Amino acid sequence: MKDQVIIQVIVVLCEGPHDVAFLRKILKTIGFESGDSIKIKDYPSPMNSIIPTALKQADIEELNIGQIGRGSRPTSLLVKNNVYLFLYSMGGDGKEEERRKFAQGIKNSIWQPGQIKAGRRDNVIGIIYFFDADTKGISARLKNITLEIDVALDVKGEVFENASFFKHENVKYGAYIFAKQDADTGKLEDILLPLMNQGNELIFEGANHYLDQHYDESRLYPLKIELVKDQIEEIRSNKNKEKYKHDRSKSLIGIVGQLQKSGSPNTAHISDTDYLTLEKIRANSKCQEITKFFQDFIDFS
Numbered sequence: 046m047k048d049q050v051i052i053q054v055i056v057v058l059c060e061g062p063h064d065v066a067f068l069r070k071i072l073k074t075i076g077f078e079s080g081d082s083i084k085i086k087d088y089p090s091p092m093n094s095i096i097p098t099a100l101k102q103a104d105i106e107e108l109n110i111g112q113i114g115r116g117s118r119p120t121s122l123l124v125k126n127n128v129y130l131f132l133y134s135m136g137g138d139g140k141e142e143e144r145r146k147f148a149q150g151i152k153n154s155i156w157q158p159g160q161i162k163a164g165r166r167d168n169v170i171g172i173i174y175f176f177d178a179d180t181k182g183i184s185a186r187l188k189n190i191t192l193e194i195d196v197a198l199d200v201k202g203e204v205f206e207n208a209s210f211f212k213h214e215n216v217k218y219g220a221y222i223f224a225k226q227d228a229d230t231g232k233l234e235d236i237l238l239p240l241m242n243q244g245n246e247l248i249f250e251g252a253n254h255y256l257d258q259h260y261d262e263s264r265l266y267p268l269k270i271e272l273v274k275d276q277i278e279e280i281r282s283n284k285n286k287e288k289y290k291h292d293r294s295k296s297l298i299g300i301v302g303q304l305q306k307s308g309s310p311n312t313a314h315i316s317d318t319d320y321l322t323l324e325k326i327r328a329n330s331k332c333q334e335i336t337k338f339f340q341d342f343i344d345f346s
Contacts, residue, residue: 052089053128053343055171055217056119056151058144062134063295064175064223064233065120066315068335069132072123074326075336077130080122088122089129089168091154099150128343137176145197148172152198152216171217171342173210177232178224183207186222194218208338210345219342226331234294236331241301241320252300256293265289 059065069079085096096118119131135144155170174190181189187207194200200213210219225231226239242249266282267289273280282288295311302314315321326332 050127052168053171054089054092054168055128055130055173055342056092056147057130057132057173057175058135058147059120059132059175060135060137060177062120062310062312063237063315065132065134066312067233067237068175069121069123070316070321071326071332071336072130072339074323074332075125075340077123077125077128080124080129083122083124091151091168091170092129092131095150095154130339141193144174145193148194148197152214155215169217169346170215171210171219173219173221173339173342175221175223178222178230179232180230182229183222183224184229187220190220208334208341210342212345217342217345219338221335221338234292234298236329237315237321238294238297240325240329240332241298243325245301245320248301248304249297252297255300256296260291262291265291 057065057068059068086093088096100118120134121132123130123132133147135147151170151172174193176186176190178186187205198213198216200218207224208219208221210217212218223231223233223236225235228235265288266284267287268279268281270277270279272278298311298314301320302309302311302318305318306313309317
């Protein structure tokens with residue numbers, strides 16, 4: 046009897062689409078390739094049943110048009126040999142409940158000790174959490190993730206250090222926190238922007254100058270066209286809850302990215318432009334830390 050091929054299914058839960066785009070870019074430098082063209086029915090178990098079930102069970106009536114499918118399907122799929130990485134953009138602090146339900150669904154879909162296998166073989170399953178340290182710090186973020194796992198799955202695991210992992214009841218769990226170089230705080234852009242700037246200093250100098258010259262906080266309040274007493278009026282909001290969030294680092298990425306991919310979002314500027322090159326990624330300690338974390342997680346049993 047030939048040895049059965051072991052397939053690893055690793056779900057990567059990110060805060061936002063920029064995280065997914067960045068991880069997608071650097072994972073390609075260690076041999077992962079896009080699997081976005083693979084049909085859902087051809088996904089390895091349990092994802093070939095989890096994703097259709099989640100989409101069918103979504104309370105469509107309670108969602109707005111921008112929420113349909115969000116969190117129920119991966120943003121991207123990467124494949125290398127028999128390892129499948131399903132990258133999700135799940136949201137930040139406010140999406141804890143969605144992540145817990147998702148992790149519970151993953152665990153409930155696989156064979157557990159004490160159950161009758163009836164000849165079936167489950168794939169190796171892993172869940173990795175990626176968060177920004179922000180101002181909370183790496184340790185605080187790791188404690189939050191550990192608590193989230195404990196509450197959702199009664200795992201009682203410990204993620205003591207960044208880029209660490211453990212196994213509980215046939216599922217591997219890991220966590221990585223984005224932070225500035227040699228610092229306890231920060232976010233993805235603190236890793237991304239210095240890399241993009243390298244070798245493109247004049248472009249970024251011009252982009253920074255443009256922002257300095259033209260940024261106007263008052264314009265963060267949206268200008269709306271509304272029907273007021275049977276008249277069409279244009280009114281600028283003065284409500285803080287409606288104020289757009291300004292992130293200078295994201296604006297920089299957008300400005301420089303338009304020089305190559307006109308009309309594209311920041312995700313494309315991160316994943317498809319030449320601001321991030323193979324040479325830069327291989328020479329960067331943070332990128333190498335992340336790729337080593339993935340390789341170690343895959344090898345962990």
